[in-house]
């Protein structure tokens with residue numbers, strides 16, 4: 001038995017022993033009563049009765065324990081030409097003070113706080129300040145539109161929103177404050193207090209009585225101590241795309257999350273405390289929560305917060321510059337970032353301009369890693385490139401090559417094997433296990449390990465329905481794929497209507513809801529088609545109402561703008577085409593899969609259940625008109 005096999009087997013045969021030991025790496029104000037409460041399946045809780053504070057473990061423990069002067073966070077922002085390093089002591093003090101400012105405005109344990117911010121240190125400070133108070137943060141990605149923010153305000157019902165005057169995208173300054181004001185206006189829940197970080201590139205208009213300036217609020221505040229919370233109390237809610245316009249509020253608890261993330265730093269990423277670790281993502285996504293903010297700090301690493309892009313800030317050497325300048329040992333990003341770099345620097349010429357001697361490993365996740373991109377990165381960087389698979393729901397990797405335990409051979413196209421704690425299986429439509437190499441629904445046998453979602457925010461029925469009902473005794477990942485004879489998992493596609501655009505998870509159902517609201521649209525469908533840079537791109541098909549007299553192009557332009565306004569630029573919805581009818585089965589189900597196959601130029605079988613096969617020709621012609629499909 002290999003070392004990895006041993007660790008994996010023990011994690012499943014003795015989960016309480018396994019995670020109980022892992023939990024010793026943290027500071028507990030009171031030990032747990034039990035490691036795992038399995039008295040109420042299919043719901044499970046980790047470390048019930050345990051009391052701790054996540055911020056204490058991430059900051060104070062190191063600030064007062066020998067890492068006070070070590071850099072905790074390095075903010076590297078090519079878009080503002082700024083580099084600033086914060087030691088553990090400095091970051092702790094800033095967080096304590098900001099927690100004081102929040103507490104002075106009524107935020108306490110269990111209250112929700114929405115954080116709507118660009119990639120600036122204040123975003124991490126706000127998140128950690130919430131953790132310090134036992135308040136529950138909900139970070140909303142800056143690329144979402146006001147109505148998406150409003151939906152989250154209505155679901156989370158925050159006591160406060162922390163925001164900034166603007167974000168910076170290449171070529172434009174994105175004013176956040178008007179979006180925030182609009183969202184507050186749209187939301188039914190009334191937000192009484194906002195704290196806004198003013199950035200010099202665009203200053204925000206403040207609403208008297210409601211909005212407070214970050215600097216003034218922090219300067220006037222008393223530092224606040226860590227508030228002990230139960231391991232099972234929520235640390236955050238992170239909304240992610242579901243199959244409708246109503247996003248799912250993924251809940252993360254304090255104890256299980258801290259234990260799993262702390263454990264993962266050595267065992268998966270193989271980094272030692274003190275090393276510089278860089279996740280090039282955004283705090284608005286789960287990768288940013290886990291591997292920009294929490295895991296590196298829990299483990300005593302230096303985390304890099306990068307406000308820039310892989311290309312264009314200023315060139316495709318940006319990543320190598322950051323790695324060499326801050327002595328990064330391990331980097332984590334999405335394959336799409338590497339496709340963007342490769343597109344602009346196919347030979348990897350920029351790599352040679354930098355000293356990457358400290359760089360040991362590249363980790364990729366967020367979307368399927370195509371073998372071509374993997375091999376290019378391996379060849380150009382000459383370090384192991386590790387694909388790993390996870391979801392907002394889990395908070396850390398379900399499958400990975402766990403370098404700190406034992407490096408397994410890499411198989412391109414596979415995120416390797418189930419990580420310790422995860423019992424991953426593939427089932428057919430009837431819920432029966434399939435054989436090696438056979439495709440089916442990828443599921444996880446319950447209980448899942450610490451950090452995985454205990455529920456959806458105030459929606460336990462939806463939690464059970466969405467994840468636990470279809471395959472009783474298992475968590476349904478929503479991904480389809482297979483496991484080969486060596487236990488390697490291959491994640492091939494989603495089983496629902498979620499698409500993955502530049503590593504961002506989006507719901508085509510939500511886009512369809514927007515298109516359907518256009519006055520001239522009778523019916524519509526959105527499918528994700530293959531894109532060489534972003535992996536997938538959404539394409540809309542519109543059937544117009546009888547009597548719609550305006551030009552097709554005009555209507556297409558309007559729906560594109562509607563998606564941008566209502567979901568946000570991150571949806572990258574720029575392509576739509578008008579068709580006479582949509583292909584459907586005789587029972588009226590839209591054949592989205594066939595439309596996607598046509599768009600991708602794949603061979604497809606005309607579904608036996610189609611009501612009128614002639615429609616497929618029309619679809620093919622329309623797609624050709626916008627540059628998709630064969631020929």
Ligand code: COA
Nearest residue numbers: 142143169174281287310334336337340366502503569570
């Ligand atoms: N605030 C406001 N707007 C944002 C935004 C933010 N935080 N993030 C993205 N946007 C906007 C972009 O400016 C773009 O707008 P545009 O339509 O006016 O051009 C739009 O949303 C789409 O963004 P994106 O899909 O990211 O495309 P891009 O062309 O700007 O960049 C990549 C492409 C590949 C360079 C970029 O997606 C990237 O760096 N990805 C890295 C992977 C990553 O972060 N994954 C997250 C999970 S690990």
Ligand code: AMP
Nearest residue numbers: 365366367368388389390391392491505
């Ligand atoms: P998110 O919740 O935004 O992290 O998106 C999770 C989804 O992204 C998963 O359910 C997969 O569909 C996809 N995904 C993430 N990582 C990988 C990977 N390494 N390989 C294949 N798909 C992935």
